[in-house]
Amino acid sequence: MKQFDAIIIGAGPAGMMATIRAAERKRKVLLIERNDTPGKKLLISGKGRCNLTNSCDIEDFLKKFSESRNFLRNSFAKFFNADLMSFFENAHLKLKTERDGRVFPESDRSGDILNVLKLKLKTKNIKVLLGERVREIIIKNKKIKGVLTYSRKHFLTTHIAITTGALSYPGTGSMGEGYRIAEKLGHEIIPLKPALSPILIKERFTRDWQGIGLKNVHLTLFAGGKKIDERFGEMLFTHFGLSGPIILDISASAYDALQLKNEVTITINFEPALDYKKLNARLLREFKASPRKSIKNIFKNILPQGIIRRFLEYCSINGNKSTSQITTEERERLIKGLFGLRLTVKGVMPIKDGIVTRGGVNTKEINPKTMESRLVKGLFFAGEVIDIDAGTGGYNMQAAFSTGWVCGDNI
Ligand SMILES: Cc1cc2nc3c(=O)[nH]c(=O)nc-3n(C[C@H](O)[C@H](O)[C@H](O)COP(=O)(O)OP(=O)(O)OC[C@H]3O[C@@H](n4cnc5c(N)ncnc54)[C@H](O)[C@@H]3O)c2cc1C
Numbered sequence: 001m002k003q004f005d006a007i008i009i010g011a012g013p014a015g016m017m018a019t020i021r022a023a024e025r026k027r028k029v030l031l032i033e034r035n036d037t038p039g040k041k042l043l044i045s046g047k048g049r050c051n052l053t054n055s056c057d058i059e060d061f062l063k064k065f066s067e068s069r070n071f072l073r074n075s076f077a078k079f080f081n082a083d084l085m086s087f088f089e090n091a092h093l094k095l096k097t098e099r100d101g102r103v104f105p106e107s108d109r110s111g112d113i114l115n116v117l118k119l120k121l122k123t124k125n126i127k128v129l130l131g132e133r134v135r136e137i138i139i140k141n142k143k144i145k146g147v148l149t150y151s152r153k154h155f156l157t158t159h160i161a162i163t164t165g166a167l168s169y170p171g172t173g174s175m176g177e178g179y180r181i182a183e184k185l186g187h188e189i190i191p192l193k194p195a196l197s198p199i200l201i202k203e204r205f206t207r208d209w210q211g212i213g214l215k216n217v218h219l220t221l222f223a224g225g226k227k228i229d230e231r232f233g234e235m236l237f238t239h240f241g242l243s244g245p246i247i248l249d250i251s252a253s254a255y256d257a258l259q260l261k262n263e264v265t266i267t268i269n270f271e272p273a274l275d276y277k278k279l280n281a282r283l284l285r286e287f288k289a290s291p292r293k294s295i296k297n298i299f300k301n302i303l304p305q306g307i308i309r310r311f312l313e314y315c316s317i318n319g320n321k322s323t324s325q326i327t328t329e330e331r332e333r334l335i336k337g338l339f340g341l342r343l344t345v346k347g348v349m350p351i352k353d354g355i356v357t358r359g360g361v362n363t364k365e366i367n368p369k370t371m372e373s374r375l376v377k378g379l380f381f382a383g384e385v386i387d388i389d390a391g392t393g394g395y396n397m398q399a400a401f402s403t404g405w406v407c408g409d410n411i
Contacts, residue, residue, distance in 0.1 A: 004030040004127070006159040006411045007147055009134045010178065011038030013397055014383025014404035015163030016117045021408025023125040030155055031126060032147070034133035034173050038121070039114045041165065041172035045397065050110030052088070053081040053401075054394040055101040064395045066195070066252065068388040071363040072399060075371075079405035081398060091116040100233075102394050134164075137181060137379070144378040159411045161371070161380040163404060166357035167192055178385035179360065186375050188362040190387040193255055196248040197354035199266070201241035202344040205310045209237035212306050213244060218272035220340075221250045222265045223257035232272060241346070242266070249391040252358055255348040264345040270303060270338045279335055287323035287331075294320050302338070311337060356396050360387040371407040382407040 006022050008015045011033035019031040031038075042050060054061060058076055062069045085095055085103060093116050094106035105112045121128055132153065137160055138145040146156040162182055165174030179189045213236045221229040229250045236244035250266075257264045271279055286298050296319035299308045312319040315337040317330055326334075351357050361381050365374050373379040382403040390396050 002030075003156040004028050005157065006030075006161065007032065007155055007157045008161045008163055008411075009147065009181075010034075010162070010164040010173075010383075010385075011128065011130075012163060012165050012174070012383060012400060013039070013042055013117075014165075014385075014400040014407070015161070016121060017401045017404030018161050018163055018380075018382050018408035018411065019126055019128075020117070020120045020123075021405050022411050023123050023408075025409070026125065027411065029126050030157070031121065031128045032132050032134055032149070032155070033128070033130050036131045038128070038130070039117065041169060041174060042114055042117075042397075043110050044169070044172065045110055046104065046394075048110055049104050049108045050113045051102045051104055051392075051394040051397065052095075052113060053084050053103045053398040055081060055097050055103055061395060061398070064390040064393065065399070066358060066389055068363055068386070068399075071366070071368045071386075072388060072402070074368040075399075075402040075406045078409070079402045083405075084398060084401050088113065088116055091119070100393060134177075134181070137185060139185070139376070142377075144376065159378045159380070161382055161407050161411055162361075162385055163382045163407070164385050166360060166384040167351045168194075168354045168357050170352055174384070176357075178381075182361050182381070182385070185373075185379065187365055187373065190359040190362050192351060192357050192359040193252065194348050194351045194354035195252040195255075195356045195358040195389045196392060197251045197255070197349040197351070198238060198243040199241050199247050199251055199254055199345055200347040200349065201266075202346045205314065206237050206241065206343065207239055208310055209307055210239045212237045212304050214268070214270070214304070216272065217246075218269040219246050219250060220267045220269070221253055221257075221345075222267070223260070223262040225263075228257060229253040235268075240349075242343070245392045248355060251348050251354070252389075254345050258345065258347065266343045266345060267340040268343070269340060276335065276339075279338060280331070283331055283334065287326060291324035292322050295323055295326060296320065298323050311341070314341065355392070356384060356389045358387075358389045360385055363387050369406075370410040371403055372410060380407045380411050 005027040007030045022029045096106045133150045135150045162178045164178030167176040231246035233246040315333045371380045383400040
């Protein structure tokens with residue numbers, strides 16, 4: 001049995017940052033990770049590129065979080081996007097900022113982010129124990145004594161951080177174990193739901209569109225006929241329905257609406273930059289320029305090739321008709337379809353398939369200035385195990401790093 005100043009459970013972004021920061025403060029830290037390697041989820045993040053943060057200002061950043069805005073304000077005030085970027089740049093890793101402020105390593109390799117973290121973990125104050133899974137936290141007379149692992153090893157300490165992540169992509173090691181451990185110590189777990197999860201669609205015709213991505217489209221989500229969410233950006237058709245950034249971003253709203261037994265629909269506006277008059281004029285122009293061409297051929301200028309046949313069927317238009325034969329009524333139907341292709345939401349993929357989990361340790365039971373539990377002295381939390389989640393764009397990773405840093409600064 002060995003004594004440490006602090007033990008951190010889980011080597012994701014939150015746990016690694018907490019460990020590094022605590023060691024900078026000369027704390028003797030043990031980082032325990034159940035996998036044989038740290039940062040398994042970080043490695044697959046951002047499609048292997050790791051969108052580590054976003055360059056937007058703090059107010060816009062906070063707006064991307066669902067319930068936890070005020071809770072995160074303190075962490076962001078202490079360690080925010082510029083601090084995180086400096087952390088990596090000072091370690092000679094070049095970063096780049098892409099569309100909508102998304103920050104990536106210049107190399108497009110998440111492994112480069114992980115390598116910096118791994119290098120910083122090689123400090124004399126830090127011991128990293130891999131392939132060891134924490135089973136429980138030992139408490140005697142209301143005081144933290146240490147941890148017990150599944151292989152029955154004990155490690156002694158008075159300060160512990162649970163940084164075990166959430167329930168999404170359990171193959172990465174984040175299997176919701178932190179919730180069980182926290183609950184046993186008296187913490188409330190806000191009910192878990194999928195967030196940033198692909199959406200299942202009732203209509204079968206979109207299956208022919210699998211693999212086709214759309215850029216610059218506008219989505220509107222309706223529940224019981226009422227608009228409840230909308231987004232502009234990129235999406236993707238899949239074999240089961242829809243995915244891509246703006247679909248993931250509306251998935252939690254769709255999930256909630258389905259739970260209330262509402263009829264949930266999505267409309268896709270393929271031409272959000274145009275109003276009715278401009279789109280009508282554009283179609284008339286195209287038709288006039290090529291009166292003998294079939295409508296399916298003309299639509300190659302308007303929609304991705306793979307979509308056209310089914311789109312025209314959706315609008316009840318014979319694709320072989322020449323543009324000169326298209327009636328005013330048919331043109332109206334095409335405009336209606338381009339402005340609002342309507343799809344019915346059948347479901348949202350389960351938590352395990354989502355990018356993040358909504359819910360987790362109740363933020364009211366954690367001191368936002370220190371990340372220490374308000375219920376158990378010496379117990380800390382950081383990262384996705386807490387009830388924090390945001391949309392796509394680097395916000396979740398920053399939240400894990402920021403809460404991890406604050407935890408390490410206080411543990
Ligand atoms: C496919 C995918 C892509 C993503 N892309 C992005 C992105 O580009 N940008 C972004 O901001 N966010 C992204 N996210 C979300 C982001 O990865 C997470 O929010 C972030 O990793 C959470 O960090 P964490 O440290 O809290 O938890 P995790 O990264 O989940 O790490 C928790 C660690 O704890 C370990 N652990 C669990 N239980 C135990 C135990 N009992 N004992 C020991 N160890 C344990 C796990 O093995 C794991 O290594 C993505 C998520 C997924 C699934």
